[in-house]
Amino acid sequence: MAEEVKTPAPPPPPQPQPAKTGPSGGPEGEKKPTAEKPAAAESAAPAKPAAPAGKSDVPAKAAAPAKPAVPTPVPWTSPLVEKYRNQYGSALEALTYLGQNYLSVDRSLIPDILRRLREDEQFDYCVDVTAAHYPKREKQFDVIWILYSFARNERMRVKTQIADGASIASAVSIWPTANWLEREVYDMFGIRFDGHPDLKRILLPDGWKGYPLRKDYGILQQDTEWVQINLGIESGQ
Amino acid sequence: MPNFVMSYLGSTVTPGQAGNQFWALMYVLIIFAGVSVAVMAMNWLERKALAHFQIRLGPMRVGPHGLLQPFADALKLMLKEDIIPTEADQFVFWVAPLIGLLASFTVYTVIPFGPSQAVSDMNIGILFMLGVSSLAVLGIVVAGWASNSHYPLIGALRSSAQMVSYEVAMGLAVVSAVLMTSMNASGTGTLSMIGIVQAQQQQGIWFIFKFFPLGFIAFAIFAIAMVAETNRAPFDMAEAESELTAGYHTEYSGLRWSLFMLAEYAAMIAVSSIAVTLWLGGWMRPFPNLLQAPAWEFIFSLFPGLTFAGLAAIAFIGTARMPAQSFFRVQRIGLAVFAALLGFIALLLLVIAVAGRTADTSVAARFREGIDYVYWFVLKVAVFMYLFIWYRATWPRYRFDQLMRIGWKVMLPIALGVLMLTAIVGVIVS
């Protein structure tokens, strides 16, 4: 599984257009975040105003999302992509693989770009929220949102990378359906979603130790202590 | 001993009125045993009929066509561990099924299977019946409370609200039937169960057809209310298994649970008996006033025997249709014996019908009359029992608020209106 060849990060081209993006970017409700986010990404400054986790160790490399080096991932071009590329610059990468479009975005963009996709671009149906674990990578997790637009009859994915222990903004306020989906991601990967109304395990018991879908969790492994205590089975199996 | 037996056969009143203690006691025992057997038979019939509604066979293994299934069930239930939850109120939990059972069985003291075929003829018969059958709800309420568990509690609350509500419409429907008993020369009605049937006889009409459609509407209201009163589908809120697992008897098991079932089925038979008595002429055979000739009397008196003969024939056909494998030999023999038994009963009944065809006071004639009365009464009740099964197979369950709405907003006003109209029409006619 050495496919996580990190595509060399394109240097972040500074696109400081706060005056321009502010008015152009979406409804009034989110003027503030849209104005701040690009600035943060562009300067790669340690201080990220909107990111609650506040991990400041992200160098300029963070802007370049790693993705599996596939044979034919061609750049995805569409008015939508152009619009956002202009705005977010290199924090966002749009690709098409086997006819399926996805955006790789920086973690700091996450609540923002999802909201804009929902409100401006009519991606009103969040099909799925899921994640994948790449233990060898520095930012171990891919978090993936699969979106669909009824109006466009179009699907897309939004991907971002986060490190182990880091948290990411919840999309529950954007799509209520993300509630259980995020809980499942938390349950299986241990990725925390900030702002989730009730983030707790969903499929596994509350007291369970470990996150089964991480690569370092063996398929035969289980929380024997939990089984002994709660089910009263001596062997813990 | 013969004196004891004869002491009753000559009487034209119930043993209770005659002060005949021996026969009153005998009647109590006979009715207790008879109702228990009827409940068992009903259990088998319900399972078989329901199964055939639902394109399956129902019990087939215990005895031929599952005939012994009720006995097996009863045995199993008696042998099962009697579980009382630790958190339950022990004494009340213990006593609750008995309350329902006692109430359901006490009702039978005034049910008239014939003009003298009852334990007693109370002056307030119908009032007594309604009162005692309304006590049955106490068993359910108390059982739900004593279980100390949520589903039973909700079941009990539903049940009590439902029974109290439907008793109102039921009572009004009964009153309109009682009112009809007073449409005679003297203008006095009666609450006595036997008196009500005799009033129908004197007026020459079943009350279901009296002042058509008033009698029929009152009957229909009663027929609906009695389904709600006995917690049967589609009004089985109290034990709605898909909502409340088993409602008020969720925590019960074994014998205690079977007592609830016994009480429920006994109550079904009891309310059906009220309906039969009040509207369908009780023990009277069809057309007792029109077809009065002795020949007709004889023909109708053949019915019990013929019915049993028919049952015997069905059983014989069933024997013949059984697969010829040796595996079924015991069942074949069993069914053949059962058929022979039925045939023997049929023969006996026919002999009695022939021997007692003269309308005198001979023992045979008295026997023949008694059998006729009981036969017609039971036949009419059986029709209601079948209806209960039919409802259950056909209809979804009502929701609780809809049930209450129907009870209070539909049935109660209609019952009141029918009662008033009956009174008005009665005054005009007389």
Added chain:
Amino acid sequence: MSISEKGNPNALANAVSNLDLDTPEKPYLDSNELIINMGPQHPATHGVLRVILKLDGEKVLGTECVIGYLHRGVEKIAENRTYTMFNPYVDRMDYCAAVSNGLGYCEAVEKLMNVEAPARAQYIRVILTELNRIASHQLWLGTHALDIGAMTPLFYTFRDREEILKIFERYCGARLTTHAFRIGGCQYETYAGFEKDVTNFLSFFAPKIDEYEALLTTNRIWLERTKNVGVISAADAIALGVTGPVLRASGVKWDLRKAQPYANYSKFDFEIPIGENGDTYDRYLVRMEEMRQSMRIIEQAVGGIPEGPIMGKVPKVIKPPVGEIYHSIEAPKGELGYFIVSDGSTQPYRLRVRPPSFVNLQALDIMVRGLLIADVVAVIGTIDIVLGEVDR
């Protein structure tokens, strides 16, 4: 304390949750609020769903679903099996519609490998999948009606479902977890008389739908129990990610078979039934009509099965190139999606199943708020969940 400590009796006893419930100070029998555990062992929760109900009398103030009792770690298993080996596992998720699960999985892998099943295989797939849709809806109808108290339809639907299962059995030897399809096509050629069996089933089944409808559609009690019960608006349904018949009953004319045709659905002529009110009754009507539409599709497909191979050109060892794919189909219960990440090896690096029941079940809470206990049962039935799929 949290409620979802599954299996812990103490936790079960003091069930509290994000419903803002507090037990210790509450009197045991309070006239205002009652907390009831519906399930995991309950006749009407279709398996091991546990719903915690907060009640005011009989009125539902809020619910919380506790799921996971049937969790088998399907996604973890997938990472430790080859693509071929994992194929039978998908049948165990929505075991009432195993064929649909298999179709979705096989198509997703095929798409990842950039191969296509041959035309004959496509036809066979469509026929079996639509038969399975009918079977799934039959099972739903029977159990849903049973929840609402009508016992008899259950047996009628099971009688007719049997005919479909017989066809499955004769085709691939299994009735429920069929494992009918393989990556790249089908394993088995149709047996002699397959077309005849299917046609016979169609003519047998057409009057049976009318029979179900005669029992229920105009039944007054059925109408009272289902009309305006569990209403969900189109906007709410979309926001909650609800798909399948539940979404269509709310008036959204969206069916993946039409919107993004997969297999060869674009070749067939059929309608997408939609409802107006988004209530339980509309969902019932939509599913009844879907059965009829499925029959239409089968009728067209069975008449046009082309000759040819049934297996596409796939290697013996399935090694998709590095990449990721999301492919979804219209399962009987909604959008069933597979998100597969391949690292170029024989095993999926990550396989995510987007289960329709799981997502649809989320809508239970807003559908039942303010209704009565009896309606909760009706709404659970009308969402049509299979716990094997919810928990995976």
Added chain:
Amino acid sequence: MNPALNSAAATMNTGMAPVATPWFFYALAGAAVISALFVITRRNAVHSALALIVTLLSVAGLYLMLYAPFVAGVQIIVYAGGIMVLFLFVIMLVNVERSSKERQFNRIWPVGLAAACALMALFVSALVKGRALFPERLVKLSEGTNTQDIAKALYGDAGRMGQYTFAFEIASLLLLVAILGAVIMTKKKI
């Protein structure tokens, strides 16, 4: 041909022959008294209610023995069947745990005891002096037409107003007002 017709006449004339009267009386009276004691001594409200039902049923049995079947029937329907079900309904909804911890008798229980004793004395004196006070003690008991007699007293007979018609109507009106009042008090929005 129709023995039923004959028996109709017989029903009217034949009074119920008393059977083992004293035994029934003592059994019923004893049950009534003992269960009444249970009513006031049980801590658990449901137990008290059940005991009260036994009391009411025993009293109904005593009415039956006094050849007053109508009163007995009404007692069963109204009290045992109706009111007690509502009692239980309410008891189930209140907080039983708390009520069982509260004091069972308040401080004026000696007054209650005195009142009970006074009532008892009244009954005893009535029993002792009864023959003199009520000379026509042995009234003709009409079990067979008891209900009709009550009806005549309440509603009148053959165009005449009954003895208690007016009182009966007043009581009905009072009940109606009470019902309306209950509805108004409980219903927030009418």
